[in-house]
Amino acid sequence: MKFKYTDYHVHTRWSHDIKEFGPAFEEYIKVAEKNKINICFLDHYELHYIENDKNYPFYGDGKINQYLEKVDKLKENFEFVFSGLEVDYYIDREMELWEFMDDYRKQIDFIAGTLHETEVGYPVTTREKLLELLRKKKIKDIVDEYFELMERLINSKIFKNICHLDTIFRYLNPKDFKPTLDCDISDERVLNLGRLCIENRISIEYNLSGIKYPIARSFPSKPVIKQLNKEGARIFVGSDSHSVNYFRTRIQKVKKAYKFLKKN
Numbered sequence: 001m002k003f004k005y006t007d008y009h010v011h012t013r014w015s016h017d018i019k020e021f022g023p024a025f026e027e028y029i030k031v032a033e034k035n036k037i038n039i040c041f042l043d044h045y046e047l048h049y050i051e052n053d054k055n056y057p058f059y060g061d062g063k064i065n066q067y068l069e070k071v072d073k074l075k076e077n078f079e080f081v082f083s084g085l086e087v088d089y090y091i092d093r094e095m096e097l098w099e100f101m102d103d104y105r106k107q108i109d110f111i112a113g114t115l116h117e118t119e120v121g122y123p124v125t126t127r128e129k130l131l132e133l134l135r136k137k138k139i140k141d142i143v144d145e146y147f148e149l150m151e152r153l154i155n156s157k158i159f160k161n162i163c164h165l166d167t168i169f170r171y172l173n174p175k176d177f178k179p180t181l182d183c184d185i186s187d188e189r190v191l192n193l194g195r196l197c198i199e200n201r202i203s204i205e206y207n208l209s210g211i212k213y214p215i216a217r218s219f220p221s222k223p224v225i226k227q228l229n230k231e232g233a234r235i236f237v238g239s240d241s242h243s244v245n246y247f248r249t250r251i252q253k254v255k256k257a258y259k260f261l262k263k264n
C-alpha cells in the first residue's frame with residue numbers, strides 16, 4: 001500500500017557520511033510502515049569520490065547496480081518504498097552526468113541533483129572542510145561561487161529535482177560563521193534560484209534538516225518556500241535523515257510540511 005505523504009530524503013549506510021553499520025534500508029522501512037509514510041532512499045552519489053575514495057560506498061564499478069538490486073527487491077514487498085539518489089553536480093562533468101542520467105533515469109524512481117562543494121574536496125556542508133576552505137578563500141567568494149554553480153546546475157536541466165537550494169547557509173549565517181557585510185545572503189537571491197527552477201519545471205526540495213543547526217530553519221526558509229509555492233513551484237519534502245531515530249522524530253514534521261504547502 002502507498003501512503004499519502006512521502007519523505008523524499010533518507011540516507012542509509014550507503015552514504016559516506018554514515019558509519020559502516022549505520023541504518024539499513026529495512027530499519028527505515030519498519031518505522032515508515034508503522035507511521036504510514038512513503039520513503040525514498042536518497043543516498044549520496046558523487047562522481048569524484050566514487051573514483052577516488054576507497055571508503056566511499058559506491059567506490060568502484062557496479063556498486064550502483066548492487067544498490068538498486070537491493071532496493072528493487074524491497075520494493076516488491078513494500079509499495080511505499082522508492083529508489084533514489086542524491087547526485088552531485090560538477091560544472092566540468094556535465095556530459096558524464098547526462099550519460100549517467102540516460103543510463104539510470106528509467107531504473108531509479110527519483111534522482112535529485114545537489115551541490116555540496118564549490119571546490120572539489122571541500123564540502124560546504126561539513127564544518128571542518130568549510131573551515132579549511134575559509135582559510136584560503138573569502139566568504140563572499142564562496143557564497144558567490146555557490147550561487148553561480150547552483151544556477152548552472154539548474155540551467156543544465158540535467159536534473160528534474162533539486163535538493164536544498166541554499167544549503168550554503170548551513171554554517172555560513174549570522175548565527176554561526178558570520179558572513180562579511182559584502183556578502184549577499186538575501187532571500188531574494190534564493191527566490192531567484194527557485195524561480196529559475198519554476199521556469200525549467202524542476203521540483204524544489206523543502207529540506208527540513210536545518211532545524212538541527214544553529215541557523216534553525218529549513219532549506220530554503222519557510223517564508224521563501226511559501227513564496228515559491230505561491231508562484232507555482234513543484235515542491236517535495238525531505239527530512240535528510242541520517243539515522244532511523246532522527247527519521248522517526250521528523251515524520252510528523254514532514255507531514256505537516258505538506259499540509260502547510262497545501263494550505264498556503
Ligand SMILES: [Zn+2]
Pocket residue numbers: 086114116163164
Ligand atoms: Zn545534501
Ligand SMILES: [Zn+2]
Pocket residue numbers: 009011042086240
Ligand atoms: Zn542528503
